[in-house]
Amino acid sequence: MPPSDEDKRAGRAASLEDGQPPRIVIIGGGFGGLAAARALTRTRASITLIDRQNHHCFQPLLYQVASATLNPADVAWPIRSLLASQRNATVLTAEVTGIDTAQSVVQTDGGIFPYDHLVVATGATHAYFGRDEWARHAPGLKRIEDAIEIRRRILLAFEHAEITTDADEKCALSTFVVIGGGPTGVEMAGAIADMAQHALARDFRNIDPAAARIILIEAAPRLLAAFPEELGDYTRRALEKRGVEVRTGARVTAIEDGVVKVGDATIVAGAIVWAAGVAASAAADWLKAEHDRAGRVRVNADLTLPDHPDIFVIGDTAAVLGADGRPVPGIAPAAKQMGRFAGELIAARIGGRVTQTRFVYRHEGNLATIGRKAAVVDLGRIKLTGLIGWLFWGLVHVYFLIGARSRIAVTFNWLWDYVTFGRRARLITHPSTTPLGGALAARPTVDAAAAAGDSAGSSTRSAEASWR
Structure with missing residues (x-):
């Protein structure tokens, strides 16, 4: 007993x-x-x-x-x-x-x-909402291993696009899909756009990374559901200014190897990132x-x-x-x-002492970065956007990093990136299981609706709030 x-x-x-x-x-x-x-x-x-x-x-x-x-x-x-x-x-x-x-x-x-x-x-x-088989095709971002795998897939997509001679394959490999319009999805889409348009722009000879297609898909009617509506609207405009295609109010019906199906439309992509729940x-x-x-x-x-x-x-x-x-x-x-x-x-x-017995949460605000010189900050009565929001976002994150070494390293890297548009960590650290060239040989062709940027979307849910 x-x-x-x-x-x-x-x-x-x-x-x-x-x-x-x-x-x-x-x-x-x-x-x-x-x-x-x-x-x-x-x-x-x-x-x-x-x-x-x-x-x-x-x-x-x-x-x-x-x-x-x-x-x-x-x-x-x-x-x-x-x-x-x-x-x-x-x-x-x-x-x-x-x-x-x-x-x-x-x-x-x-x-x-x-x-x-x-x-x-x-x-x-x-959370893949009952479709756990999607995980191998669209990794999420919770651990260091996840981040390294996503980095590997993005960089390999550009490498594959550089070597292939097929125009359709080159275009598809330069397409990146982020599923989920919460802070992680917004930050990831903006970061890929900045990487393609600035850090990689001069590194390739057979492709133009700046012409890469980044698609952000969200099932809810707008981005950043936990933020005030005006900040969500600003975020959409800022992403679209960076060339990101934002699709809201839509559902993903399937994810396969390098393929996202949105209703009846099909998007063939070089890399897919899951940030939906x-x-x-x-x-x-x-x-x-x-x-x-x-x-x-x-x-x-x-x-x-x-x-x-x-x-x-x-x-x-x-x-x-x-x-x-x-x-x-x-x-x-x-x-x-x-x-x-x-x-x-x-x-x-x-210690035998009596203390408070009810947890009281003190909300300290919501923050999300969109990309270089753009972020949104919700502190209740105070709301920041653009460069001021980006600087505030950076200061907060540097402050909460653990240890002086990390604060100095991150600050230096951000300043270097800001001045040079560079990316120091562009390393592919795991071998590819897909041979260079012919990476999309077994994939379906992109239908006309998807190629034209049909506004169909995904089965995602903004299950995130603020800086996690």
């Missing part, structure tokens, strides 16, 4: 009387998990942070790795180094396979770890907990799992309502606030 909550609390009390520090396990080394660990720095707890990767990734700038502006090391740091000075924290690289709430243990491929308090901050992954991790299954349609665990006002006051679920993994009754967005500031709240609440409990 599994122990009751009373039995578990009695066991914890006994361990504390024996002088053993409380055991706190944190699953996930993202924004939320790190914030929780740091909030527990001054406690006498024994903290174990488990992540399947050894690094923390600054996801808001991943699109710049995918577009060859930044190197992976500019936006990622070893978790061990981030917590090296925190003597009560141990970092383990392992894959979590389950959580036994009855026995209060976390199960991993490297062993079983008991806990007195558990923080689940496992983040989110790509996110889904929570498998935490709800591990916890056998109630969850929403996106898989986010429904939690109490203090971010604890119902009937399990020792388990906190935070960040993209949790379904949390703000003071206005609307869901707290799955963005970096929200995850950091939740992590800090959970850590401080655990610290208060360990």
Whole structure:
């Protein structure tokens, strides 16, 4: 018979009387998990942070790795180094396979770890709305590996176009489709346009990269649904000024190798990027907990799992309502606030103190960059666009980077890119499985509607808000 909550609390009390520090396990080394660990720095707890990767990734700038502006090391740091000075924290690289709430243990491929308090901050992954087979043809952008793969596909498309002698194939290889009109999709489309028109413009002899066709597809009536309508309209105009074809209010019906089907139209592309939606991790299954349609665990006002006051679920993994009754967005500031709240609440409990028991989200604004010298910023009453918005966006992102080295490196790279229109990170680091030339031999030809820029669109959903 599994122990009751009373039995578990009695066991914890006994361990504390024996002088053993409380055991706190944190699953996930993202924004939320790190914030929780740091909030527990001054406690006498024994903290174990488990992540399947050894690094923390600054996801808001991943699109710049995918577009060859930044190197992976500019936006990622070893978790061990981030917590090296925190003597009560141990970092383990392992894959979590389950959580036994009855026995209060976390199960991993490297062993079983008991806990007195558990923080689940496992983040989110790509959502293909029941069409998971699309993933291999249209990678999303959540990890360093995703960014490197997208960069590889974009650069290889230009390389293939340079060597082929077939005019139709050359045109198709120079076509890039981004699916999803949230911040990630907007930023990715603008970055590809900047890359093609500036960074690569003089590098090729048989093609004109500046003539590349970039198509941004969104199912909603407008871009950036989480932003005010005027900022969404500005974003569309700014992208179209860069030559990006923006298609809203439409649906993707199929994605195959190098092919996007939009209704009855077909677009043949050199690379396809998915930015249309996110889904929570498998935490709800591990916890056998109630969850929403996106898989986010429904939690109490203090971010604890119902009937399990020792388990906190935070960040993209949790379904949390703000003071206005609307869901707290799955963005970096929200995850950091939740992590800090959970850590401080655990610290208060360990110290026998009474503290606030309701998480209150403080919205710090929405930001999205469109490209060089163009961004949108929504700070409530204050709204910024254009160069001023772009400078503000850059300052905010540099400020939130971890460590002086990263701030200096990113600032230098941005300044260099601004002055020279260059891209230092234009490396193809994985071998191509598609032979040069004939890359589209097995693909259907582009129909007349698609070639003419038919306004058909995709089955996407803006499931993102602000800077993630």
